[in-house]
Amino acid sequence: MKVLVVGGGGREHALAWALAQSPKVQKVFVAPGNGGTALDGRLQNVNITETQALLAWAATEKIAITVVGPEQPLAAGMVDAFRAKGMRIFGPTQAAAQLESSKAFSKAFMQRHGIPTAAYQSFTDAGLAHAYVDAQGAPIVVKADGLAAGKGVVVAMTADQAHAAIDFMLEGNALGVVHNGEARVVIEAFLQGEEASFIVMCDGKNVTALATSQDHKRLLDGDAGPNTGGMGAYSPAPVVTPQVHARAMREVILPTIKGMEKDGIPYTGFLYAGLMIDAQGGVKTLEFNCRMGDPETQPIVMRLKNDWFDLLMAATSGTLDQVELQWDRRVALGVVMAAHGYPMSPRKGDAITGLPPVSVQGGEDAVVFHAGTQASAEGTITSGGRVLCVTVLAESVKAAQQRVYEIAQGIAFDGAQYRRDIGWRAVRH
Numbered sequence: 001m002k003v004l005v006v007g008g009g010g011r012e013h014a015l016a017w018a019l020a021q022s023p024k025v026q027k028v029f030v031a032p033g034n035g036g037t038a039l040d041g042r043l044q045n046v047n048i049t050e051t052q053a054l055l056a057w058a059a060t061e062k063i064a065i066t067v068v069g070p071e072q073p074l075a076a077g078m079v080d081a082f083r084a085k086g087m088r089i090f091g092p093t094q095a096a097a098q099l100e101s102s103k104a105f106s107k108a109f110m111q112r113h114g115i116p117t118a119a120y121q122s123f124t125d126a127g128l129a130h131a132y133v134d135a136q137g138a139p140i141v142v143k144a145d146g147l148a149a150g151k152g153v154v155v156a157m158t159a160d161q162a163h164a165a166i167d168f169m170l171e172g173n174a175l176g177v178v179h180n181g182e183a184r185v186v187i188e189a190f191l192q193g194e195e196a197s198f199i200v201m202c203d204g205k206n207v208t209a210l211a212t213s214q215d216h217k218r219l220l221d222g223d224a225g226p227n228t229g230g231m232g233a234y235s236p237a238p239v240v241t242p243q244v245h246a247r248a249m250r251e252v253i254l255p256t257i258k259g260m261e262k263d264g265i266p267y268t269g270f271l272y273a274g275l276m277i278d279a280q281g282g283v284k285t286l287e288f289n290c291r292m293g294d295p296e297t298q299p300i301v302m303r304l305k306n307d308w309f310d311l312l313m314a315a316t317s318g319t320l321d322q323v324e325l326q327w328d329r330r331v332a333l334g335v336v337m338a339a340h341g342y343p344m345s346p347r348k349g350d351a352i353t354g355l356p357p358v359s360v361q362g363g364e365d366a367v368v369f370h371a372g373t374q375a376s377a378e379g380t381i382t383s384g385g386r387v388l389c390v391t392v393l394a395e396s397v398k399a400a401q402q403r404v405y406e407i408a409q410g411i412a413f414d415g416a417q418y419r420r421d422i423g424w425r426a427v428r429h
């Protein structure tokens, strides 16, 4: 069978790597892919990103199943387009992807269906938004409505920061994010606790939870510095105890799937709930993503023993209830190596040395997943902010840290930056 992974980041390299392990898969195409997917003989990059062109190509190639990695093509309706032509694809429809693409949609949805989340109001009028901040006080959180590639959330510790965020997102809309033609902000209560990523697969009716994980959003050690797309992740996340897991399923995931069905927008695809877990084990939803996490995917796929082709076929046949997921009991931990200048202005074109050969990457307990890389005549070079994610399986978090940093130290490019403390919360637990 031929399969197609849409996207070109670390998450998509990991999904393609996992699909390539299936004996039923003869070729995994990745559109557009990256320098890592270009190196692996079982994978093949396809330089097409536009939906209709990709659909025509997939039909000609008789692609058995397509899985979409990033949110943009989902929000743009790629799943709807493929289905309309009878092509099998795993992901949410454009309408269902609003759980991620519109904060106002997802907050109103959660309120309507009694799903725990921070109290909020949404505004298009800057004056009313400023008045709301004055009435509520700080800390308070201001979020742009629409896809903002991680730049649309300001956790304001002072009212001044919140007012500045409103001006940035609404008044002149310097951020430039609009949804349905309008700039809008959601202003919500500041929540305290520990965050975890809770990702499930859904076939429209049945839900199966993937292993839990935890991201590290700040650039620097000790969770300091600016927000990023994620600097490292590990699985499982000890903060998600069996009790917390049961509450997340009962209070967040199942009501969401049922609510979407009730609203006439059945949910298919990966659903990622960003959870805030308080000291009492109470769970609140910070955000929904309509896709897998990056870099959470990299450790998660290394722990999942099931055949990914079979899994995606079940997820697109309404038979996820017949699937039992088998997890490697070990810890998986991934460290992101980012480019010089990330996240503000990542530099491209730096040569990468010390990359392990492709053969080491297949079916082993250590894999260097590529993200912002590109094959060039001189070898692999950097081409984006998050360049690599070195991911390992080990008996403990400490052992995983030791191994992952040994591998990372052997890889070099000018200006490489990575955190040295990925997994610190798990060690504390």
Ligand code: AMP
Binding pocket: 118, 141, 143, 153, 155, 188, 189, 190, 191, 192, 195, 217, 274, 286, 287
């Ligand atoms: P989001 O894109 O909504 O997940 O927000 C990005 C990050 O901002 C989250 O991962 C949290 O670290 C932080 N954040 C978002 N909403 C809140 C909130 N209500 N209280 C505290 N922190 C938040």
Ligand code: GLY
Binding pocket: 215, 229, 230, 289, 292, 293, 294, 295, 296
């Ligand atoms: N790592 C966070 C995300 O994928 O949204």
